Amino acid sequence: MxxxxxxxxxxxxxxxxxxxxxxxxxxxxxxxxxxxxxxxxxxxxxxxxxxxxxxxxxxFKPPRLPPATHTVLGQVKEAFEQAEKLSETAQRGWRQFFxxxxxxxxxxxxxxxxxxxxxxxxxxxxxxxxxxxxxxxxxxxxxxxxxxxxxxxxxxxxVKPTATYGMVSDIDDTVMVTWLPRAALAAWNSWVRHTNTRKAVPGMARFYRELLDDLPDAPVFYLSTGAWNTLPTLEVFLTLNGFPTGPLLLTDWGPTPTGIFRSGQEHKKTQLRNLIITFPEIKWFLVGDDGQHDPIIFDELAREHPRHVAGIAIRQLNPVEQVLSHGLTEAIDERRFDDDEARYGVPTISGQDGFELMAKIDELEKGCPGR
Missing domain, CATH: 2.60.40 (Immunoglobulin-like)
Incomplete structure (x- = not known):
């Protein structure tokens, strides 16, 4: 067996x-x-x-719906209130997994x-x-x-049928600073730390707002290999730090017919293809980091479905973060070659945080003619 x-x-x-x-x-x-x-x-x-x-x-009582009259300030206030309740009861993330x-x-x-x-x-x-x-x-x-x-x-x-662009973002090491070995990341972030004490990657929320500023119909999805159990606290984190509201596509850590743990890469590939099937008219901005396999996952999607990928943004981890992520000081996946953009028509930018990515946003918007 x-x-x-x-x-x-x-x-x-x-x-x-x-x-x-x-x-x-x-x-x-x-x-x-x-x-x-x-x-x-x-x-x-x-x-x-x-x-x-x-x-x-x-x-888990999720935040109320964000109707048109529900201001960003109101969403942040509700998120703070929920975070305070979590803190008052000394709720720690490990409780979510039992x-x-x-x-x-x-x-x-x-x-x-x-x-x-x-x-x-x-x-x-x-x-x-x-x-x-x-x-x-x-x-x-x-x-x-x-x-x-x-x-x-x-x-x-x-999603509105008039939407022609959207964004898919990774979470760990892309919008959330982890600073822990990958093997211990889930245990620490989800079992030990208070759920309202996580740090955002500098400038990323601002980069997202700038990228989507003139795309009001664009849906935003957060795609992560994190477990569904962490969804409540992740929603609070994203709201508190000013990130756009959108569905989270998480996974389960349990055994599968082919392995003891689910494949994070396959989860991301499957969900990206599901989005393409569900929204055939949308071109996606894909945002991730080079600490794991986001560059190659995004590159494969761009090669297979160039019409559905508007651009790729990769946050570059520093050597210490790379070691904590996978044990080496350099990224484990090679970056796309320059001629890939000419062959597939998908621009790619990279930077160490949201501020560096924002400085290159004009290059990324090449994939959005007529936006």
Whole structure:
């Protein structure tokens, strides 16, 4: 039997025992709604079912929807309030990972004109594609119901059909300073540190605002190999530091049919292709760092789908950050050659922080004729 199979069986066994133990203590399933996304024709509704103590506070109450009248100042105020609540209760990120997921739980999703019945997957995740939902462009709430659980609402973003540009950004080492060995990064950022004490990469929020300044319809997605459990604190971090609002596309750390842990590279490649399929008319700015594999992932996408990539921006880690990221003082992936831009028509810029990238923004905007 493969090691991955052993890991999956062990995870399932531990989870079943945890579920029985918590049911006997009076716990019940609870749904956590993630931020979904889609077009006017199809919508991804995302969430997860976990066991929860009915007498405790909600696991995560997401910030309210950002309607047109909801100012940036209001969003920041709400984020501060949520961060203060986390601090008051001394909530540390490690608590987010001690959850018992509820696999194969019957779930019903109400999105616009549609009602979809399904089940969570073995890890408790919900990923429902709703066709012809009837929702107008903008932010909405969908209702998720599950057996023995309280109904919840989840945020979803319906992108305007007039959008022709968008942005996909990595998180760790791109917008968030980590300064830890990659092997310990997740444990420290998610298990030990208070959730409202993370540092932003200098100038990155300003770079994003400048890049999207005259693209009001452009959707923004945050694509990371981080676990879904960290979503609440990441949303607070992005809002507190002035980054554009947008769905987060995270992953699960559990075993798969081919390995003990999920492949971060495959997660990013899959999600990028899903965005191209969902939004065939949008050209994407791809923003990442050279500490792991973002340059080669973005380059492959530009080679395969040059019509869908407007430009690539790479944050260059310094030698110390490179060592902490993967053990070497230099980037592990080679940068694109100069002739790649001529062959694929996708401009690429790089810099050590958002300020250096902003100085080269005119080069990046070459991929946006007529913007």
């Amino acid at each position: 493969a090691l991955a199979d052993v890991a999956r069986r062990l995870e399932d066994s531990l989870n079943r025992r945890g579920t029985v133990k918590r049911v006997n203590r009076g716990w019940r399933p609870a749904i956590i709604g993630f931020t979904g996304y889609g077009s006017t024709s199809s919508l991804h509704v995302l969430g997860r079912a976990v066991m929860a103590d009915p007498d405790s506070k909600p696991l 959850t018992t997921q509820v696999g194969f739980l019957p779930v019903t999703v109400h999105a616009g004109d549609k009602v979809i019945s399904t089940r969570t997957d073995r890890s408790g995740y919900i990923d429902v594609l709703v066709q012809d939902h009837g929702l107008e462009p903008g932010w909405h709430e969908v209702r998720i119901e599950a057996a023995a659980a309280e109904p919840i609402t989840a945020k979803v973003l319906v």
